Amino acid sequence: MIHSQPQPPLRARGLTKSFGAVRAVNGVDLDLAPGEALGFLGPNGAGKSTVLSILMGLRPADTGEVALFGHAPDSAAARALFGATPQSAGFPEQITPRELLVYAAAHHRAPRPAGDLAEAFGLGRLIDRHMAGFSGGEVRRVALALAFVGNPRLVFLDEPTTGLDTAAQEGFQQVARDYVRQGGALVLTSHHWDEIEAVCDRLTMIDRGEPVLDGTIDAIRARTRVNRVTFALPDGRHPPAWLAAGATTPGHWQAESADSDALIRRMVADGVPFTALAVRPLDLKDIITRIRNEARP
Ligand SMILES: Nc1ncnc2c1ncn2[C@@H]1O[C@H](COP(=O)(O)OP(=O)(O)OP(=O)(O)O)[C@@H](O)[C@H]1O
Ligand SMILES: [Mg+2]
Numbered sequence: 001m002i003h004s005q006p007q008p009p010l011r012a013r014g015l016t017k018s019f020g021a022v023r024a025v026n027g028v029d030l031d032l033a034p035g036e037a038l039g040f041l042g043p044n045g046a047g048k049s050t051v052l053s054i055l056m057g058l059r060p061a062d063t064g065e066v067a068l069f070g071h072a073p074d075s076a077a078a079r080a081l082f083g084a085t086p087q088s089a090g091f092p093e094q095i096t097p098r099e100l101l102v103y104a105a106a107h108h109r110a111p112r113p114a115g116d117l118a119e120a121f122g123l124g125r126l127i128d129r130h131m132a133g134f135s136g137g138e139v140r141r142v143a144l145a146l147a148f149v150g151n152p153r154l155v156f157l158d159e160p161t162t163g164l165d166t167a168a169q170e171g172f173q174q175v176a177r178d179y180v181r182q183g184g185a186l187v188l189t190s191h192h193w194d195e196i197e198a199v200c201d202r203l204t205m206i207d208r209g210e211p212v213l214d215g216t217i218d219a220i221r222a223r224t225r226v227n228r229v230t231f232a233l234p235d236g237r238h239p240p241a242w243l244a245a246g247a248t249t250p251g252h253w254q255a256e257s258a259d260s261d262a263l264i265r266r267m268v269a270d271g272v273p274f275t276a277l278a279v280r281p282l283d284l285k286d287i288i289t290r291i292r293n294e295a296r297p
Contacts, residue, residue, distance in 0.1 A: 007067065007069045007070030007071075008031060008032060008033055008034075008067075008069070008070075009032045009033065009034060009036075009068065009069055009081075009082075009153060009154040009185035010030060010031065010032035010055065010066075010067075010068055010154060010185065010187070011030075011031055011032075011065075011066070011067045012028065012029060012030040012031075012051075012054075012055060012064065012065065012066045012067075013029050013064055013065050014027060014028075014029065014063060014064040014065070015027070015028040015029075015051060015054055015061045015063070015064035015066070016028075016061060016062045016063045016064055016209075017047075017050055017051075017054060017059075017061050017062050017209075018062060023208075023209050024047045024050045024209050025047045025050050025051055025054070025061070025206075025209045026047075026208075026209040026210045027209075027210060027211065028047075028051055028064075028206060028209070028210075028211055029211070030051075030055070030187075030204060032154070032185045032187065033185065034153065034183045034184070034185055035180055035181070035182075035183045035184070035185065036180070036185055036186075036201060036202065037176065037180045037185075037186040037188060037199050037200040037201055037202070038186065038187050038188070038200060038202050038203065038204060039188055039189075039190065039196035039199070039200035039202065039203035039204070039217075040052070040187055040188065040189045040203070040204055040206075041189070041190075041196065041203055041204070041205040041206075042205055042206040042207055042212075043207060045208075046206045046207050046208065046209065047206055047208070047209040048158070048189045048206065049086075049087050049158055049189070050209075051206070052084075052086075052156050052158050052187070052189065054066060054073075055068070055073060055156060055187070056073060056082070056084055056156055057072070057073030057074030057075075057078065057079070058074075068081065068082060068154060069081050069153070069154070080108065080109070080150070081152060081153050081154060082152050082153070082154040082155065082156065083146070083147035083148055083149065083150055083152035083154075083155045083156075084147050084155065084156040084157070084158075085143045085144050085146065085147040085155075085156070085157045085158060085160045086143070086158055087158040087159050087162075087189075089139065089140075089142075089143040089146075091131050091139065091142065092131070093130060093131055093132035094130055094131075094132065095130070095131055096127065096128050096129060096130055096131065097114075097118070097123050097126055097127050097128075097129075097131065097142045097145070098114050098118075098127045098128055100142065100146065101114040101117055101118075101145060101146065101149055102114055104146055104149045104150070105149050105150070107150065108149065108150030108151065110150075110151050111149055111150055111151060112148060112149055112150075112151055114127065115127075117145040117148060117149060118145070120145070120148070120171070120175050121141045121142075121144050121145040121168075121171065121172070121175070122141055122167070122168055122171055123138075123141055123142065123145060126138055126141075126142075136163040137163045137164050137165060137168060140160070140161070140162065140163050140164055140168075141164070141168060143160070144157070144160050144172060147160075148175070148179070152184065153183070153184060153185060154184070154185045154186070154187075155179070155184065155185075155186050155187070156187050157176075157186065157187065157188045157189065158189045159189050159190055159191065160172060160188070160190075161190065161192065161195060162191075169192075169195065173195060173198045173199055176188070176199045177198070177199060180199070186199070186200075188200060193283065193284050193285045196217075196284070197217065197284055200217065201216055201217060201218075202214075202215065202216050202217065203215070203217060203220070205288065212292060212295075213288060213291065213292065217284065220284070220287060220288065220291070221281075221284065221287060223287070223291060224282060224287045224290055224291065225258055225281075226256050226257065226258050226281070226282050227256070227257060227258075227260035227279050227280065227281055227282070228254055228255075228256050228279070228280055228281070228282055228286075229254065229255050229256070229257060229260050229263060229264065229277065229278070229279050230248065230252065230253065230254045230276075230277070230278045231252075231253055231254075231267075231272075231274035231275065231276060231277045231278070232251050232252050232253070232274065232275045232276040233251060233253060233272075233273060233274060233275075234251075234273060235251060237273065239253050239255070239272060240270055240272065242266075243255045243263070243267070243272075252276075256282070260279050264277070264279070
């Protein structure tokens with residue numbers, strides 16, 4: 001007897017898309033399981049928003065296939081299961097967030113109440129105000145709340161926290177983590193590395209439309225076990241050459257080492273007059289830069 005497997009939230013194969021002579025997307029594959037959060041990264045113009053628009057069924061790929069829970073992305077069946085925050089969203093000025101949320105909720109079988117969403121996204125005192133005059137961050141919060149209105153099992157968030165203040169960013173990260181813990185699947189595009197690390201367990205990076213890196217954040221971190229050692233020296237003093245340290249700001253230096261304990265012992269043995277010594281692992285951003293530099297011919 002054949003048991004049918006539950007269909008994954010997202011499966012995309014061999015996506016390509018050109019705009020005239022520009023190859024915006026070239027051979028992108030993506031997979032996502034329930035309860036998984038994927039960071040989707042790449043420099044400006046890499047093709048992230050174009051890929052997301054294809055995944056959401058907003059524009060067709062030139063070649064390749066997309067299935068959301070086994071359904072075509074522009075089908076009613078798929079649309080009932082996913083939510084999205086696009087990179088830029090405009091709303092009519094005479095409408096209130098509550099009216100928008102209630103309108104969007106009407107398209108879903110088990111929507112989240114507007115009050116619940118208002119609390120989660122810090123819209124409390126804005127919920128019944130006309131959106132004319134909303135600040136950039138306030139509009140962004142409404143766009144984020146809309147992604148979650150239908151109790152989705154998959155969300156696509158394209159730079160959702162651009163322009164949000166620190167408190168709103170942290171609020172978003174909490175909502176995203178809770179959503180994933182409860183089995184939701186999430187694709188997050190962001191240029192904030194802290195946010196990717198706080199929310200995602202995997203990442204896929206594209207550059208000029210092509211995949212350049214893919215894996216769990218733990219596995220990517222494990223590829224480079226290097227610590228960064230920073231310290232200060234008195235004015236006019238230079239670190240010994242063996243440290244291969246570089247200046248960051250006047251009087252402040254940094255060195256990198258796979259064995260920072262041994263490095264510090266030698267600094268002490270050599271009588272290096274350091275103060276303000278600090279040791280920390282390389283940032284994810286630095287690790288990825290290294291991996292990519294090593295991969296370049
Ligand atoms: N409708 C369009 N017509 C022509 N070119 C387009 C169109 N949409 C996107 N492009 C081009 O495709 C490339 C990818 O754009 P895309 O918006 O997907 O990048 P992105 O990775 O989302 O960048 P960002 O980080 O700046 O948001 C860019 O070179 C862009 O100029
Ligand atoms: Mg974009």
